[in-house]
Amino acid sequence: MIKEGMLLTFILEVLMGIALLVLVSRARAGKKIPVIHEIAGLTALQEAVGRATEMGTPIMFVPGKGDLADAQTYAALPVLDYVAKSCAEYDTRIIVPTGVAVVHPVADAVTRQAFQAAGKGDSYRETDVRFINEQNWAWAAGITGIMEREKVAAQILFGAFWAESLFLAESGNRAGAMQIAGTASTSQIPFFVAACDYTLIGQEIFAASAYLNPEPSTTGGLVVQDWGKMLGLALVILGAILATFGNNTLAEFMLK
Amino acid sequence: MKREGPIALLMISGVLYIVSVMLASPVMEPVAATLDDWYKIVVGFINLVGIISLTQVNGRAVLRKSSGWFYNALLIVVLYGYIILGLVGGVGNVAFTRIYDNILTPILMTIFSTLTFWIGSAAYRAFRAKNLDAAILLVAGIVVMIGRVTLGSAISPAIPKAAEWILNFPTVAGMRAIEMGAAIGGIVLALRMITGLERSFMSND
Amino acid sequence: MEVSIFTKLDSLDRRWIFAFQALVFCIVILNPVGLALNVGDQVRTAFEAIESLPEGSIVWFATDYQAANAAELEPAAIAIFKHCMQKNLRVISGSTWPEGGAMMSRLINYVAPEFPDKEYGVDYLNLGYRPGGQVWLQQLTDDLPAAVGGIDHFGDPISAYPIMEGLEVIQDVAMIIGIHVGTPGTPEYIRVITDPHNVPMITVLPAVSVAVTMPYLASGQLVSIVASLRGGAEYELISGFSGTAMTGMDSQSFMNLTIVIFVILGNIGFFYNKYKEGSSGGGGDNV
Amino acid sequence: MSNDIWVWIGAILTLGTYSVLYKDNPVYRVLEALFVAILAGHSVVINWFNFQKPTIVNRLGEGKELIVVIPLLLAALMYFRYSRKFAWLARYPMAFLMGIGAAYVLTKNLKPMFLTQARATMLPLWVPGDFGATINNWVVVLGVASVLTYFFFTVKKTGPVHGFSRIGRIYLMIAFGALFADTVLGRVSVTLVRFQFLLNDWLGLGI
Incomplete structure (x- = not known):
């Protein structure tokens, strides 16, 4: 038997799991599944690459401070792949400073493969994907150092960030770089909104990565997330209406 | 074994854990406790990875005599010196705590405090009422900035009240929706991991 | 031009x-001008919650922060610690952050001189850091002495300390004071300890985390949020233990x-x- | 002026760190190397005394818990990541950690983060005799619903959905404005303590 207080969790997650598997297998079989409509800031990514190409200076892609258990890291990697491919196409340098030891080899592989996919495997520079430091501030200071030395044209900040977010964004601004940020670290969003040219807010980064890398598992996952949020919306509205008439059956049921 | 093995381990350990936590079964109960124990031991014993990476990055810079290699050398010397000091003398040893309290602490606090200045210049530069969204952000920000300090109540008791209201109602609503969405997002990622759909953590071939 | x-x-x-x-x-x-300070509802609630704990109750200080955050959080933590000592409560701390043990030592250094009759191991205890994050928190709910490996921050066996009496699992504590700045922090405590086991928790937070944590307060999953230096100043005012926050x-x-x-x-x-x-x-x- | 050597050291370190506000410079880089090294070293030492040593000595050393060898071996595999040939072995400990991590998310998150939050939003939209509470409840319910809508990605946002999602964005802007402002408050307190240290403790002014 399911433990007390776990029943609703169990039912909802089993349903979500089934929905995910069905959607993924449908997508793999080439059948129709819902598509992603709303994507913010994507044209800006192209604009950044264009600007760097024009200026002949590199692009900096910062994949955040999350580890491999952090959903945001998985959102940042497809964007890195996309930007790296564009950079390879236009022969623009891309610098990727990493701050998490376990993420470093993954970021390196993503960038390298992007260059190879664009047929520019030779122009990939191993030293441009750099592990800086695990410590936030040392990592951030390292990035700003590179920014000043290399005169980067654009800084793209994607993934999980902590208190160093504003420090990075402000230094990018000081260096005159165009800045695009995307994070689901809620407490840091205001600083990116304030200091960057374009900001993807919260879950928009997951949509962006699924859109850029329309692979059945990510797209299917995003559709299930939407269904989850729709459920939340329905619960809230229905619950509020019931509460207005003094009925709290639904509210009680939530504790099951 | 390079790919299937890890995925199998991920799925088995995850499913075992979930079953032992969700099922009210005395047989399964100790499984979760054992896995918790193992998890803690793995985490507790892989911490040298960070130190090795730090040594590698800085050591390489020293060997190549790249610009500023002096700082990298200093870092390595201090790192190992401090580790030896701690291991030999113990956690309570005076030199070890002195260095932590009187050298590390002031530097760390000061670095953190530079954020006040960054935040000031960011606010000045970015809080411009360029469009409706920006204007809303600006007004909410100013009300809360003044309302949450003693000066606010000195000017008018209405200002702290307005700040409290902004924090207690619209902000709670916005943050709550973000939190609910994040919960669902995290669960979907966990489902993708445990069903073996998410494998990009292994792409370092 | x-x-x-x-x-x-x-x-x-x-x-x-x-x-x-x-x-x-x-x-x-x-x-200093000395603008008047009013004690807000949050701090009043926190103060009253601690005030109402019976003598001898255990209060768990989750010192999950580091030196960088000390300036913002210590005044509140110190005032609450002193209040606990005054009410003859037992204070035990543990941390999921490597620096947490050092942070508790700092707090003890501030508080102990004012309470010369209080003793380490009798009235307060520093269990220090253990790895594992929320997994360690889960272990605290199963068997607390085992989860800490039977020793305190300094490697001494805890079985010798009278303060541990009656503390088998973390659910035995009367109140958790979460001094939190990031991950692991308040959400982990809520998910693993306070929500499933109904343990009341007051969090001492840096201002940056307050808005993000408000939904948990509004939903009743937290007793109170003591926010930043201002929260510390208010707690100093209401508890009568003057400290450094007021001047700020x-x-x-x-x-x-x-x-x-x-x-x-x-x-x-x-x-x-x-x-x-x-x-x-x-x-x-x-x- | 203070005559305590540690206060002087603290003051020099503080001023040296602030020098980065003007521009990056050698003093700052020395201090940066110091703090990174000390912080990393500290965590190694603490982890050894608080966890690794007692685990080895008390559990493995006395030979009563040989099963502990399994996680220790799993952890040891992590160090193969430095070998080109055997780097894939490091995936095993990572897979284990991620499996347990996912299990935690699936068993612990939904209720407190989603269900309880939805429950707390089920507020009466009409509170008899209390107009203020009625308004506040509307503000919360409308806010949660519209922000959730703002984050729908597979729904075409036209007509009323667009309008509702726009309201969600306005809520977000208010929340971010408040969050920004609140953060200023916290950061100021950190700086304040440094300035108090410099002016009061070091220079002996204003006490």
């Missing part, structure tokens, strides 16, 4: 702003005022330029 002052307002060098901010700090610290309130007021003034000046410059040129100026953003 003469540049109008309004044009300049749109694009001041940030170093002028830095210098002005530093000046304001100096002036206000040296000439003026500076906060004037620094916030300074930033607001710069924001307004920036907007004046912005609109002046827009009016003059008919086009937008300044650093672009899509807010």
